[in-house]
Amino acid sequence: MERSNVTKATLGRLPQYLQFLNGLPPGQYDHISATTIAKMLSLGEVQVRKDLAAISRLGKPKVGYRTSELISDLEDALGCKKLTPAILVGAGKLGRALLDYNGFEEYGVQITAAFDCNEQVLRMNKTSKEILPISLLKKYCTENGIRIGIITVGSGSAQDVCDQMLEAGITAIWNFAPCQLKVPDNVLVEQENLALSLAHLNSQISK
Amino acid sequence: MERSNVTKATLGRLPQYLQFLNGLPPGQYDHISATTIAKMLSLGEVQVRKDLAAISRLGKPKVGYRTSELISDLEDALGCKKLTPAILVGAGKLGRALLDYNGFEEYGVQITAAFDCNEQVLRMNKTSKEILPISLLKKYCTENGIRIGIITVGSGSAQDVCDQMLEAGITAIWNFAPCQLKVPDNVLVEQENLALSLAHLNSQISK
Structure with a gap:
C-alpha cells in the first residue's frame, strides 16, 4: 500500500479508527x-469508506473488513509497527513542549533527542529526553539513521x-520558524504557522 | 469588506504583502x-490577484492599486489596527511557549493573560505576561471583553x-488538547493537531 497516497485529512482520522477497533x-x-x-464514531459513511480504501484492500460486500487485517493495515499506515525517530533543534519553551508531548508516537514518530547551542539549556534539562550540544548533531543523526528534523529556533538561525x-x-523538515527555508528539491519541508489558526478564528468572529 | 470571506490560505499570505508594501x-x-x-515576491500572479481582491477593492487597469489604500485594507483584514485580546488556559510548557510567541500580533491577536490552577506555575511565572489563578477567569474575561480562548491543558480537563x-x-476557542469539545452551535472551535504535520512528513518519506 502506497502510504504517500494518504491525505493529511485521512491521516488525521486513522488513529481514531485504530483506537476504536482495538477497543x-x-x-x-x-x-x-465501514x-x-x-455509525459508532458518528462520522459520514462515505468518508469512512474513502479513508479505509486509502489504506487497506476493500472490504467484502455485506461482510466488511476482517478486523485483524484492518488493524494491521492501520498500524502500517500510521507507522506504529516501527516508530520513526526524529530530532529537534532549539530546546526553548516550544522545543521542550514538543519534546514532552506524547501524541506523536500515536502517529508513528518519536522525538529521540533535542539539540541546542545554549549551555544553560543543556545544563538545566528538565525534560525526560536528552538535550545535546548542536556540535553532536551530525554524529547522532548518522549513527541513528535520523531523517526527520524539527526546527524550533528563531528565524534568525533557522x-x-x-x-x-x-x-x-x-x-x-518540520519548520516552526516563521521563514522560508532554502532546500534542495529532494528535501521535504512542512511549514508550521501557529499564528494562522488564531488569526483565522479572529477573522471569523470579527464579522 | 467582509473579513470572514478570507480563506485561511489567503490570510496566511497577507502579512507578506503588508511587509512588502511597508518596505x-x-x-x-x-x-x-498585482x-x-x-513578481517581486515570486508568487503566482493569479493568486496575488485573488488574495488582494478578497480584501480590497479592485485595482485600476494599467495603474493597479493605490499603495496607501492597499496597506490600509491589508491592516484592516489582519486586524492590525486594533489588536483583539485573547487568553490562554494551561500555562504548562506549550502554554508558556505560546504566551511568549510574538508572531500573533502580526495577525491582529494579542494574548493578554494566561490562567492555571497549579499554584507552583503561578508562583514560578518567568514569562513576560500575567499568569492568573483560574478562579479569576470569568472576572478577567468580562472586564476585558475577551472573546478568544486558547486551551493548552491536557485532554482530561479540556x-x-x-x-x-x-x-x-x-x-x-483554539483547542490544543487532543479531544473533541462539546460547544453550542454559535461557538467556533479551531482544533489544533500538532502531531499531524509530523505524521504527514513521515508518511511522505516512508514511501
Missing part, C-alpha cells in the same frame, strides 16, 4: 463494515540549522 | 499592480476548561 470486545467482531464504524540538518542526512 | 522606498510607488507584487470559557463569554 472492540474480543471475539465479537471478526468482521466489521457502515458500522461510521537557515543555518536547516543547512546543518541537511549535512547530517535529514531529508524531511 | 517600499517612500514616494516611488504611489500605485502598485503583477509587480507577484472540556471543563471549555465550559468555564463559555461561561466567561468566550465565543471562539
Whole structure:
C-alpha cells in the first residue's frame, strides 16, 4: 500500500479508527463494515469508506473488513509497527513542549533527542529526553539513521540549522520558524504557522 | 469588506504583502499592480490577484492599486489596527511557549493573560505576561471583553476548561488538547493537531 497516497485529512482520522477497533470486545467482531464504524464514531459513511480504501484492500460486500487485517493495515499506515525517530533543534519553551508531548508516537514518530547551542539549556534539562550540544548533531543523526528534523529556533538561525540538518542526512523538515527555508528539491519541508489558526478564528468572529 | 470571506490560505499570505508594501522606498510607488507584487515576491500572479481582491477593492487597469489604500485594507483584514485580546488556559510548557510567541500580533491577536490552577506555575511565572489563578477567569474575561480562548491543558480537563470559557463569554476557542469539545452551535472551535504535520512528513518519506 502506497502510504504517500494518504491525505493529511485521512491521516488525521486513522488513529481514531485504530483506537476504536482495538477497543472492540474480543471475539465479537471478526468482521466489521465501514457502515458500522461510521455509525459508532458518528462520522459520514462515505468518508469512512474513502479513508479505509486509502489504506487497506476493500472490504467484502455485506461482510466488511476482517478486523485483524484492518488493524494491521492501520498500524502500517500510521507507522506504529516501527516508530520513526526524529530530532529537534532549539530546546526553548516550544522545543521542550514538543519534546514532552506524547501524541506523536500515536502517529508513528518519536522525538529521540533535542539539540541546542545554549549551555544553560543543556545544563538545566528538565525534560525526560536528552538535550545535546548542536556540535553532536551530525554524529547522532548518522549513527541513528535520523531523517526527520524539527526546527524550533528563531528565524534568525533557522537557515543555518536547516543547512546543518541537511549535512547530517535529514531529508524531511518540520519548520516552526516563521521563514522560508532554502532546500534542495529532494528535501521535504512542512511549514508550521501557529499564528494562522488564531488569526483565522479572529477573522471569523470579527464579522 | 467582509473579513470572514478570507480563506485561511489567503490570510496566511497577507502579512507578506503588508511587509512588502511597508518596505517600499517612500514616494516611488504611489500605485502598485498585482503583477509587480507577484513578481517581486515570486508568487503566482493569479493568486496575488485573488488574495488582494478578497480584501480590497479592485485595482485600476494599467495603474493597479493605490499603495496607501492597499496597506490600509491589508491592516484592516489582519486586524492590525486594533489588536483583539485573547487568553490562554494551561500555562504548562506549550502554554508558556505560546504566551511568549510574538508572531500573533502580526495577525491582529494579542494574548493578554494566561490562567492555571497549579499554584507552583503561578508562583514560578518567568514569562513576560500575567499568569492568573483560574478562579479569576470569568472576572478577567468580562472586564476585558475577551472573546478568544486558547486551551493548552491536557485532554482530561479540556472540556471543563471549555465550559468555564463559555461561561466567561468566550465565543471562539483554539483547542490544543487532543479531544473533541462539546460547544453550542454559535461557538467556533479551531482544533489544533500538532502531531499531524509530523505524521504527514513521515508518511511522505516512508514511501
